[in-house]
Amino acid sequence: MTFRNIFKKDGGESSGTSKKDGSPPPPQKPQHPEFTFIRSDTNTRDVLNLPDHHNPQQQDKGHLSLDRPHSSGRPKSPLSGSRLSFSTLSSSRRRSNSSAHVPADLPDISLTGDKEQQWELRAAKLAQGGQPSPGIMPRGYGEEVVAHSDDNIQEAIRLHEAGELKKSTEIFGRLADPNGPNNPLSQVLYGLALRHGWGIEPNLPRALTYLQSAARNSAAVEELALKAGMTKGGSAKGELVLAIFELGNCFRHGWGVQKDPAAAREYYETAANLGDADAMNEVAWCYLEGFGCRKDKMKSAMFYRMAEKQGNKILGNTWIYKDKYMTGD
Numbered sequence: 001m002t003f004r005n006i007f008k009k010d011g012g013e014s015s016g017t018s019k020k021d022g023s024p025p026p027p028q029k030p031q032h033p034e035f036t037f038i039r040s041d042t043n044t045r046d047v048l049n050l051p052d053h054h055n056p057q058q059q060d061k062g063h064l065s066l067d068r069p070h071s072s073g074r075p076k077s078p079l080s081g082s083r084l085s086f087s088t089l090s091s092s093r094r095r096s097n098s099s100a101h102v103p104a105d106l107p108d109i110s111l112t113g114d115k116e117q118q119w120e121l122r123a124a125k126l127a128q129g130g131q132p133s134p135g136i137m138p139r140g141y142g143e144e145v146v147a148h149s150d151d152n153i154q155e156a157i158r159l160h161e162a163g164e165l166k167k168s169t170e171i172f173g174r175l176a177d178p179n180g181p182n183n184p185l186s187q188v189l190y191g192l193a194l195r196h197g198w199g200i201e202p203n204l205p206r207a208l209t210y211l212q213s214a215a216r217n218s219a220a221v222e223e224l225a226l227k228a229g230m231t232k233g234g235s236a237k238g239e240l241v242l243a244i245f246e247l248g249n250c251f252r253h254g255w256g257v258q259k260d261p262a263a264a265r266e267y268y269e270t271a272a273n274l275g276d277a278d279a280m281n282e283v284a285w286c287y288l289e290g291f292g293c294r295k296d297k298m299k300s301a302m303f304y305r306m307a308e309k310q311g312n313k314i315l316g317n318t319w320i321y322k323d324k325y326m327t328g329d
Contacts, residue, residue: 099262099292101251103129109273117226119273120237123244124223126270127215153186165199173200176210184221184239187214188246195255208247208256215243237274245271245279252282252291261292272303280307281314301325 098104106125109118156171172193175186191210194203221236248267251260265286271279284303287296301320307313308320319325 099251099260099266101129101257101260101263102126102266116274119270120222120226120240123240123270123274124219124226126266127212127219127240127244129216153183153189156186156189160198165193167199169193169199176213178213182213182217184214184218184236184243187211187217188239188243192246195250204250204256206256208250211243211246211250214239215247218243241271241274241276241279244274245276245282248279248282261286263292265292272306275310277307277310277312280304280310281312298325298327 103125107118107122109115109122152171152175156168156175159165159168159171169190172186172190175181175183176190187210191207191214192198193200194207194210196202218236218240222240225235244267248264248271249255250257251267252264253259265283268279268283268286272283280303284300284307286292287300287303289295301322302325304314304317304320308317
């Protein structure tokens with residue numbers, strides 16, 4: 001089971017249905033799953049391996065490492081070999097569907113330049129609520145802190161999979177402390193623990209706060225990387241996209257915050273354009289149902305097809321391949 005499969009949907013209806021979004025049940029407590037960290041963008045999907053200090057070949061790895069699978073079984077990126085129209089995506093910004101949780105001055109996506117970099121900058125500003133980056137690297141990303149934090153995260157995941165949720169969540173909480181390690185990945189995981197009640201009393205407002213902290217901290221890392229000339233962002237892109245997606249879930253279902261369809265759609269669409277297949281399905285559902293936007297079956301079909309190309313297919317969605325819905329590709 002992949003890392004994202006643990007967290008997606010969160011008790012809501014399937015995005016492949018046309019059922020209206022009603023009052024959702026409380027988040028369900030899942031079984032004790034295994035964690036597989038996936039970092040994806042519009043061109044690649046990579047497995048993030050936590051360091052194994054019992055393996056001599058990994059003794060020099062003090063942070064999350066990228067291990068690109070050699071298998072050709074994983075679907076290719078939705079952009080490889082496609083003619084996706086980014087002008088279509090960028091034109092979807094409906095200012096009439098405004099939200100207090102979405103900055104009014106988010107940068108537009110232009111037809112020229114690196115589209116992925118533009119979406120990363122947009123995601124960073126969205127995560128920071130439109131405020132300028134403080135220009136300070138979160139403490140969770142100093143070299144020594146990274147090595148120590150990764151060891152603890154690995155132990156917390158081991159405890160989680162062994163069913164010792166209380167101990168696991170306590171570790172995530174310590175690493176997530178804004179006045180301590182301030183580690184973005186731990187803030188995501190601690191926020192999800194608070195949301196689902198994994199070894200701790202559920203607290204949806206606090207869960208939202210930690211997810212927002214994770215988004216802001218990882219956004220600061222990414223902005224610094226992009227300003228330094230890294231065209232594909234820095235080491236926190238995975239955390240940024242994951243936090244953006246989970247905040248979309250909060251706004252959609254009203255978890256710790258009043259329901260905000262426009263914000264949910266914006267967060268989903270941002271994560272989708274940074275390669276998140278689950279977000280692609282969610283924003284497709286938004287356009288299909290007119291949730292936080294005008295109904296647009298062509299855009300809906302386009303995002304559903306993007307998700308399918310990443311291996312996240314919804315059964316029965318054959319309508320998305322009808323000729324009249326293929327113009328957006």
